[in-house]
Amino acid sequence: MAKSFNMKKFMSNNAIIILIVLLAILTGCTTQNFFTVNNFKNLVVNVSPRFIIACGVSGCLITKGTDLSAGRAVGLAACLSAMLLQSLDYSARMLPWMPDIPWPVALIIVMVIMGCFGGVNGVVVSMLKVPPFIATLGMQTIIYGLCSLITNNQPMGGYKTSYLTVASGSLGPIPYLMIFAVVVGAYFWFLYNKTRHGKYMYAIGGNENAAQVAGVNVQGSLIRIYILAGCMYALAGFLVGAKAGGASTATGNGYELEAIAACTIGGVSANGGVGRVGGILVGVLVFEILKICLQFLGVDPAYTYIAQGLVIVIAVALDLRKYLQKK
Amino acid sequence: MSEYRLEMHNVVKTFPGVKALNGAQLNLRPGTVHALMGENGAGKSTLMKCMFGIYHMDEGEVIYEGEKVQIKGPLDALNRGIAMVHQELQPIPERSIGENIYVGRYPVKKLGPVTVIDHDKMYEDAARVLEEVHLNFDPKAKLGSLSVSQMQLVEIAKAVSADCKVLILDEPTSSLTAAEVEALFTIINELRSKGVSIVYISHKMDEILRISDEVTIMRDGQYIGTWAAKELTTDFIITKMVGRELSELYPARENVPGEEVFEVEDFTSINPKSFRRVSFKLRKGEILGVAGLVGAQRTELMEGLFGLRSHTTGKITYKGKEIKITQPKDAINNGIAMLTEDRRATGILGVLSIADNVSIASLNQYLIGGFMLDDAKIENLVQENVAKLSIKTPSSKTQIQSLSGGNQQKVLISRWLANSPDVFIMDEPTRGIDVGAKYEIYCIIAEMAKQGKSIIMISSEMSELIGMSDRIMVMCDGRVTGFIDGSEANQENIMALATQFE
Numbered sequence: 001m002a003k004s005f006n007m008k009k010f011m012s013n014n015a016i017i018i019l020i021v022l023l024a025i026l027t028g029c030t031t032q033n034f035f036t037v038n039n040f041k042n043l044v045v046n047v048s049p050r051f052i053i054a055c056g057v058s059g060c061l062i063t064k065g066t067d068l069s070a071g072r073a074v075g076l077a078a079c080l081s082a083m084l085l086q087s088l089d090y091s092a093r094m095l096p097w098m099p100d101i102p103w104p105v106a107l108i109i110v111m112v113i114m115g116c117f118g119g120v121n122g123v124v125v126s127m128l129k130v131p132p133f134i135a136t137l138g139m140q141t142i143i144y145g146l147c148s149l150i151t152n153n154q155p156m157g158g159y160k161t162s163y164l165t166v167a168s169g170s171l172g173p174i175p176y177l178m179i180f181a182v183v184v185g186a187y188f189w190f191l192y193n194k195t196r197h198g199k200y201m202y203a204i205g206g207n208e209n210a211a212q213v214a215g216v217n218v219q220g221s222l223i224r225i226y227i228l229a230g231c232m233y234a235l236a237g238f239l240v241g242a243k244a245g246g247a248s249t250a251t252g253n254g255y256e257l258e259a260i261a262a263c264t265i266g267g268v269s270a271n272g273g274v275g276r277v278g279g280i281l282v283g284v285l286v287f288e289i290l291k292i293c294l295q296f297l298g299v300d301p302a303y304t305y306i307a308q309g310l311v312i313v314i315a316v317a318l319d320l321r322k323y324l325q326k327k
Numbered sequence: 328m329s330e331y332r333l334e335m336h337n338v339v340k341t342f343p344g345v346k347a348l349n350g351a352q353l354n355l356r357p358g359t360v361h362a363l364m365g366e367n368g369a370g371k372s373t374l375m376k377c378m379f380g381i382y383h384m385d386e387g388e389v390i391y392e393g394e395k396v397q398i399k400g401p402l403d404a405l406n407r408g409i410a411m412v413h414q415e416l417q418p419i420p421e422r423s424i425g426e427n428i429y430v431g432r433y434p435v436k437k438l439g440p441v442t443v444i445d446h447d448k449m450y451e452d453a454a455r456v457l458e459e460v461h462l463n464f465d466p467k468a469k470l471g472s473l474s475v476s477q478m479q480l481v482e483i484a485k486a487v488s489a490d491c492k493v494l495i496l497d498e499p500t501s502s503l504t505a506a507e508v509e510a511l512f513t514i515i516n517e518l519r520s521k522g523v524s525i526v527y528i529s530h531k532m533d534e535i536l537r538i539s540d541e542v543t544i545m546r547d548g549q550y551i552g553t554w555a556a557k558e559l560t561t562d563f564i565i566t567k568m569v570g571r572e573l574s575e576l577y578p579a580r581e582n583v584p585g586e587e588v589f590e591v592e593d594f595t596s597i598n599p600k601s602f603r604r605v606s607f608k609l610r611k612g613e614i615l616g617v618a619g620l621v622g623a624q625r626t627e628l629m630e631g632l633f634g635l636r637s638h639t640t641g642k643i644t645y646k647g648k649e650i651k652i653t654q655p656k657d658a659i660n661n662g663i664a665m666l667t668e669d670r671r672a673t674g675i676l677g678v679l680s681i682a683d684n685v686s687i688a689s690l691n692q693y694l695i696g697g698f699m700l701d702d703a704k705i706e707n708l709v710q711e712n713v714a715k716l717s718i719k720t721p722s723s724k725t726q727i728q729s730l731s732g733g734n735q736q737k738v739l740i741s742r743w744l745a746n747s748p749d750v751f752i753m754d755e756p757t758r759g760i761d762v763g764a765k766y767e768i769y770c771i772i773a774e775m776a777k778q779g780k781s782i783i784m785i786s787s788e789m790s791e792l793i794g795m796s797d798r799i800m801v802m803c804d805g806r807v808t809g810f811i812d813g814s815e816a817n818q819e820n821i822m823a824l825a826t827q828f829e
Binding site: 196200 | 672678686691700
């Protein structure tokens, strides 16, 4: 009796994930080349930058905030990386005076710049008390404007080989992109589970006023969370640019919604205080597998959008239902 | 037709982790005021919410005007003639008084094919209803322009406007001044003479004995009995409410107040209507009770001392050294802890585990290499406290919100004890906690004082203050109006100081 009840609970708590697994099995059985190493690599390469963005935005979500500037921040980071890492013999260099710098240096520069944008978000949210939805919506527009400004609305290409290799290369069978994602995932897992910063983050999300009473530096924690988010968008933008071999103002458009959706599907509660790194990974995987499956099944891209939208709404509805049942 | 207008029998209502009602009952005669009494957490409000259809009872029946009924929701209750004024107001301050009275049941008219709200009728009716309860407000004024107590009266007008046969008043006088209470009693008397049955929930003994015809007492969700009000005495009611003799309510205290450790001088809020020029001293191992009426600014004062509110002037001296407190962290670093009044709003981290809730204020103590938390050490701390304070929880990973109020409070006390504070401010430490757990909390407080911690305890329960304090500081309207030694304190001398308005 108790066991069948638990089964039912398991099904309803993981309904979306179960559906996606079934969809993948169905796709694998009805189409060719689905369960192949190449397709798997394709999945990993797509998942990695999105997982990094989702990790960044998860801190904002867990503290009952959000970050709508994530996608545009990824775009700006990709454009900045492009400007820093175009090859010297490329004719249409955006910054002709730019010397040849190694890609890790460029990455650090971009992370510092995007961390500053995140810091501004954090200050506006925590000290000026602007609702995160509004604060980051404003930042989204500002970043897009800045990005158009510095790139003259021109797409950029002509990257150095070393930069392109960051995305295309692999260590044995493991793509470099996956290594980045694994390192980020491990870092966030450690941060969220084993440090004061993580505990304070969950406390603020669980009850900001109570956290303050308990002596938590709420403002400082929030600012750190948004800065870290900015740095993750920088890393993701850097990787997305390398993967695409080019960048433009359109890069990263809409990624924030995908990331927020992935977090929510992965159990980051819209009510704050709840969310695990493993869950975020599952959320991103669900989303990407859905896309790939529909692609393999030859579904019109228009329907893919509809399916994605439905998954988002259903996942949040199920999440809230879990919460409502406790009342 | 039975002699009762409304009967509730054997009502059972369970919330996760707690049986809020277990065999409750209530028999309401027409044209009477029926007081419902019991301690916080006895289930009075829950029973009324079942009557009003906000909660659905698990078991039990409601017989209304001789017929067995099922009340499906507040709207159903209102349609049947049952109205309720809630303990916590639910006002819409940005809309007019009239709209607040008629929200959800606006009068409508036809404007061609569309149905629109008939504003003229609404405001006319609202004016009439306000007049009926002797309120002289413009129904078009924003509700937010009224004071809290005036809003409460509007809420009562709203209930009256529904032409109710049963009116539930849940602690209606908690924010009213003496004159407003009189006005309310006049309204209640008029309603009673019109044959309305009124359920009156209050903690104020004198009010109950004055206004009510019958009294039903509840304890721990159970029906204890119903008596005619004129047969009752205060002592009898308390004994029935608490379920034991008064002398056994509080543990024996073995603390010996020592030298003065904490001194506050001339402490004044940034808000001119809040606490001002407060000075007091606290000894080592002393329990200082803080008494006062609602609005005496006791909570505000303590939150000011803890750095949650700003102050303009004032000096805090701790062990002979002046300390500056502008945020809770400063207070915590100086060995001060504070259990806030509203456990849900500013105490518990609801969705987090017991372990996280216990450790959050003292994480700096469990670091490995300066940055990594030592989970084993935290688990030790939690297990130690769970055993020491006998916290009833399935595991340290349980979400705190699934525990009962008393156990949540013990978790919060553990949170602060982990910091070994010397001064522990407790604001209404036993609010919303059942009787058994209350006694345990008292024992914890007594034990802390015995170990030499200084305790400041705000309480609105007079007997608790008298039973637990070495000394009682009384406040009125933001000022300290006097100190009374615990052994000499009684209801009269405390109330005399608490009502010393300027």
